[in-house]
Amino acid sequence: MSSFEGQMAEYPTISIDRFDRENLKARAYFLSHCHKDHMKGLRAPTLKRRLECSLKVYLYCSPVTKELLLTSPKYKFWEKRIISIEIETPTQISLVDEASGEKEEIVVTLLPAGHCPGSVMFLFQGNNGTVLYTGDFRLAKGEAARMELLHSGGRVKDIQSVYLDTTFCDPRFYQIPSRGECLSGILELVRSWITRSPYHVVWLNCKAAYGYEYLFTNLSEELGVQIHVDKLDMFRNMPDILHHLTTDRSTQIHACRHPKAEEYFQWNKLPCGITSKTGIPLHIVSIKPSTMWFGERTRKTNVIVRTGESSYRACFSFHSSYSEIKDFLSYICPVNAYPNVIPLGTTKDKVIEILQPLCRSFQSTEPKYKPLGKLKRARTIHVDSEEEDELFDDPLPVPLRHKVPYQLILHPEVFSMTTISQNQPEKLRQSTGCFKTESTQNSLLTNFIDCEESNSESEEELEIPSSVQEDLGPVTLPQQKVDVDVPQWEVFFKRKDDTTDEGLENFPSSTETGGSQSPKLFSDSDGESTHISSQNSSQSTHITEQGSQGWDSQSDTVLLSSQEKNGGDITSLNKGAYRPKTKESIPTSQMEQNVLCPKDTYSDLKSRDSEITTVPNIGEPTTLSCGKHIPEKNRSLNFSTHSDSQSSSDFEIPSTPEAELPKREHLQYLYEKLATGENIIVERKNVHS
DNA sequence: GCGATCAGGT
DNA sequence: CACACCTGATCGC
Numbered sequence: 214m215s216s217f218e219g220q221m222a223e224y225p226t227i228s229i230d231r232f233d234r235e236n237l238k239a240r241a242y243f244l245s246h247c248h249k250d251h252m253k254g255l256r257a258p259t260l261k262r263r264l265e266c267s268l269k270v271y272l273y274c275s276p277v278t279k280e281l282l283l284t285s286p287k288y289k290f291w292e293k294r295i296i297s298i299e300i301e302t303p304t305q306i307s308l309v310d311e312a313s314g315e316k317e318e319i320v321v322t323l324l325p326a327g328h329c330p331g332s333v334m335f336l337f338q339g340n341n342g343t344v345l346y347t348g349d350f351r352l353a354k355g356e357a358a359r360m361e362l363l364h365s366g367g368r369v370k371d372i373q374s375v376y377l378d379t380t381f382c383d384p385r386f387y388q389i390p391s392r393g394e395c396l397s398g399i400l401e402l403v404r405s406w407i408t409r410s411p412y413h414v415v416w417l418n419c420k421a422a423y424g425y426e427y428l429f430t431n432l433s434e435e436l437g438v439q440i441h442v443d444k445l446d447m448f449r450n451m452p453d454i455l456h457h458l459t460t461d462r463s464t465q466i467h468a469c470r471h472p473k474a475e476e477y478f479q480w481n482k483l484p485c486g487i488t489s490k491t492g493i494p495l496h497i498v499s500i501k502p503s504t505m506w507f508g509e510r511t512r513k514t515n516v517i518v519r520t521g522e523s524s525y526r527a528c529f530s531f532h533s534s535y536s537e538i539k540d541f542l543s544y545i546c547p548v549n550a551y552p553n554v555i556p557l558g559t560t561k562d563k564v565i566e567i568l569q570p571l572c573r574s575f576q577s578t579e580p581k582y583k584p585l586g587k588l589k590r591a592r593t594i595h596v597d598s599e600e601e602d603e604l605f606d607d608p609l610p611v612p613l614r615h616k617v618p619y620q621l622i623l624h625p626e627v628f629s630m631t632t633i634s635q636n637q638p639e640k641l642r643q644s645t646g647c648f649k650t651e652s653t654q655n656s657l658l659t660n661f662i663d664c665e666e667s668n669s670e671s672e673e674e675l676e677i678p679s680s681v682q683e684d685l686g687p688v689t690l691p692q693q694k695v696d697v698d699v700p701q702w703e704v705f706f707k708r709k710d711d712t713t714d715e716g717l718e719n720f721p722s723s724t725e726t727g728g729s730q731s732p733k734l735f736s737d738s739d740g741e742s743t744h745i746s747s748q749n750s751s752q753s754t755h756i757t758e759q760g761s762q763g764w765d766s767q768s769d770t771v772l773l774s775s776q777e778k779n780g781g782d783i784t785s786l787n788k789g790a791y792r793p794k795t796k797e798s799i800p801t802s803q804m805e806q807n808v809l810c811p812k813d814t815y816s817d818l819k820s821r822d823s824e825i826t827t828v829p830n831i832g833e834p835t836t837l838s839c840g841k842h843i844p845e846k847n848r849s850l851n852f853s854t855h856s857d858s859q860s861s862s863d864f865e866i867p868s869t870p871e872a873e874l875p876k877r878e879h880l881q882y883l884y885e886k887l888a889t890g891e892n893i894i895v896e897r898k899n900v901h902s
Numbered sequence: 903g904c905g906a907t908c909a910g911g912t
Numbered sequence: 913c914a915c916a917c918c919t920g921a922t923c924g925c
Contacts, residue, residue, distance in 0.1 A: 214915080248916065257905080385913070420912075422916050472919075475912070501912090504914060531915070558913070744913060 214250050215349070217553040221376055223341040224319060226308050229376075230348065232260050240308040243321070244274040245348025246332035247281040247423055256287050264294055269309050271296050275323055277331030277451065281423065284447035296825060298323050300333065301362050305826035320828050322362050326350035327392075328378075328531050329424035330454070336362065342373035345545065347553070349378045351533050353391060357544045372547040379552035379564050380532040385744075386506040389534035390516045396431055398516035399500060399527045403432055405881065407465040412493050416483055417468040418501040424531050425468065425502065426454050432466060433457030441467040441485060462487050478524075502529035506744045509536075518745065526745055543571040 219231025219239075228239035233254030236242075245251060254260055264270060274282070276297040282288050283295070298304050300323050308317040319339040326332040328349040335346045345363075363369055381389070390398075403415050417440070419425045429440040430453065439459040448455040462469075462485045471477060471484035478499055482488045489495055500517075505528040507514050516528040533541065542550055550568040555561050569575040 250916065380914075383913095418912085420915075420917055424916090470918095472912095506913085556914075 215378075215553050216555055217376060221337075221344055221346060221374065223344050223374060224337055224339060226310070226317065227319070227337075229335060229346050233257060237263055239270070240310060240317075241270065241306060242272040243335055243346075244272060244278055244282070245326065245335065245346070246329050247278050248329065248349070251348065255291075261290055264290070267311055269311055270294065273298055273306065273321065275300060275331045275333045278333070279331075280450055281331055281447050298825075300325055303338075303362065303828040305828055324360055324362060327352050327356070329422070330426050330451070331423070336370075343370055344374045344376070345372055345547070346376040347378045349380065349532060350541075351392070351531055352537060352541055354537055354540045357541050363545065369545060372545055374549040374551065375542060375545055375547040376551050376553055377538070377542065377568065378532060378554060379538065379568070380554045380556060381506070381530075381534050382538050382552065382554075382564050382567055383556050383559050384509065384535055386535045387509040388507045388511065388536055389504065389530045390507075390514060390528050392427075395516050395528040395530075396428065399428065399502075399529075400432060400435055402500065402517050402525065402527070403466065404436055406498055407436065407438065410496075411465070412490055413496045413498075414465045414467060414483065416474075416478065416497055416499045417466065418474070418499050419468050419470070421470060425529075428502070428529065429468060430454055430457045436466070438466050439464050441469050443469050443485075463490065497523060499524045501526050503527070503745050504530045504532075506530075506534060539567075539571060542568060546571065546573055546576075548573045 215230060217230060219228040219234075219236040221227075221229070226240045227243060228236035228241075229243040230245055230251040231253055232242060236254065237259055244255070272291060272295045274295065274297060276299065279295050279297040283292055298321065303320050303322045305318055305320045308319055309315070317339065319337055322336040322338075323333040324336060326334045326348050328351055332348060332350070334348055334350060337344050337346070357363055357369075406413050406415055417425070417428070419428075426448075429442075433439050434457065439457055439461075441462055441464045442458050442460065445455060445458045445460060448458065462483070467483050467485065469483065469485040471486075474484040477484055477486075478497065480488070481494065481497055483495070483497060487495070501520075501524065503526045505514065505516065505518070505526070514528075518526045520526050550572050552561065552564045552568065555564055
């Protein structure tokens with residue numbers, strides 16, 4: 214639960230994710246995502262009244278969040294006062310004090326947060342420095358490095374403060390299986406059950422919250438079965454989600470809810486009330502998404518745990534694990550970091566103790582003891598050289614250092630801007646202006662570059678395979694050799710042989726599943742302890758493909774690919790994917806480009822109220838007009854269930870093409886056992902029996 | 903009747 | 913062990 218009070222030290226006149234108390238005086242509001250604990254006060258009469266008086270006050274959020282929010286009649290009064298901002302589109306906002314007329318300019322950029330549909334992080338740039346408010350997020354290791362707009366001049370921006378989602382910022386939550394692993398584990402479990410007969414159905418016992426959509430869309434895509442839900446009107450303009458949901462109860466996968474659902478389940482009744490199909494009783498299994506976490510030294514895990522005759526828990530997390538948080542923060546390396554959440558059982562001081570070493574404020578005062586294990590090391594950067602880099606870098610995706618292809622440098626510190634969005638999407642106008650580069654103190658910054666390194670993490674990765682091999686007997690873990698010279702995240706996402714994925718289509722994803730089948734199906738691994746919680750997972754509007762690959766233009770399909778070769782996490786909800794359809798259906802990529810170009814469908818005049826401006830690119834290198842944009846990428850539509858998991862996790866035990874793969878029949882057999890609850894002989898060596 | 907808060911549950 | 917809710921009881925306006 215977020216304990217963020219709504220304001221940031223650097224920009225106290227804006228409020229984020231809190232709308233009560235002091236926040237009632239804010240000049241502008243921001244909502245990172247549509248979860249109730251981030252909407253406190255948002256529909257209170259006091260704020261409503263203030264809106265009526267302060268006509269220049271607006272709420273800014275992603276298009277998806279706006280859509281979800283306005284679907285609820287309780288928030289309808291916000292309709293004319295919400296301005297949605299496209300993901301990854303720097304936008305200038307004027308913060309005006311209505312009493313004094315005082316005005317401050319700020320540029321905000323929304324970055325996908327991977328928490329739930331529409332969830333974003335806010336990057337603010339203004340006179341008091343650049344700050345990042347993460348909202349709630351789940352980003353895999355290395356994802357920050359792939360976010361274009363966190364960079365400039367090929368390096369991460371100089372960020373003063375990060376207001377961080379520290380939900381799992383405790384070593385106890387060291388690792389959480391990746392989205393891909395969790396997804397493929399669930400996928401195979403569901404598959405093994407529903408393919409038995411039309412009367413075999415699955416109940417996904419999800420909570421009432423956004424964030425499971427990527428699970429639904431992926432299952433539907435892979436299995437060709439829509440998911441039954443209670444409501445879907447909030448997705449009416451998000452075809453990529455909508456198409457995978459249904460209100461028709463006759464489907465085999467349900468995610469409907471009812472206050473007495475658990476009770477119903479006891480009686481073999483689904484939450485939606487049905488118990489049979491054409492007179493024949495259903496065979497129901499329940500799968501409850503829950504957070505499962507593992508200690509630092511845990512070698513492997515099962516993402517599916519059987520909890521009863523017909524019930525299972527499946528790993529699913531909306532938030533980044535301890536190691537993911539550390540990876541994220543250490544990459545950003547801000548001057549300061551502030552926790553938005555203090556997990557129960559820990560204290561603010563403890564959380565800060567963890568965050569501080571990853572910040573510059575600490576590093577500069579501490580002896581620079583940088584063991585080889587460090588991932589990044591300090592280096593001095595000259596602005597000039599940065600620009601050079603920019604110009605001459607090769608456009609190919611380069612691992613850590615992000616380049617911004619297709620850009621032209623204008624003047625180092627002045628940017629032209631085009632005004633676009635307005636309150637009403639259809640109206641737009643344009644204008645130009647100048648913006649001064651943020652970091653003035655940039656000439657000599659201490660920045661970090663990747664180090665070839667050897668750090669504990671990679672050590673683990675290297676070790677894990679071997680131990681896993683021992684444990685698993687037949688299933689050997691391919692050496693995911695991590696080349697020390699290679700940027701770490703590649704280790705997680707890249708698969709040696711991408712092409713193999715396709716062929717494996719139906720092959721149960723070995724990974725988690727594979728793990729589960731192994732002896733310790735329902736228990737935990739030998740390593741450390743396993744933990745389970747009932748959380749949910751989530752995802753957001755986010756990008757699957759990392760890096761410079763863009764999303765594809767087929768707006769529709771976007772979602773899902775389970776793990777693609779790029780391995781990243783599957784987050785399918787791509788920026789494009791969940792873009793509400795309200796505007797036009799411009800192919801995503803195209804739309805992106807258009808954002809900065811006059812020709813938009815929008816036309817119009819600007820209203821002086823809400824001043825919004827899209828800034829081509831902020832940061833050292835200035836981008837010219839449509840330049841911001843990410844190279845297009847063809848999103849792979851293949852959904853190989855496995856690759857991701859296998860490649861990305863520490864947990865995975867799986868098989869890779871080169872390794873000895875479990876036989877399909879074998880896995881199928883185990884899955885069925887798992888699904889039906891039949892006894893599984895737990896033999897370490899020979900799972901096959 | 904409404905909201906805010908707390909307890910309890912999933 | 914956490915999360916993001918929901919329900920119900922109580923209190924105050």
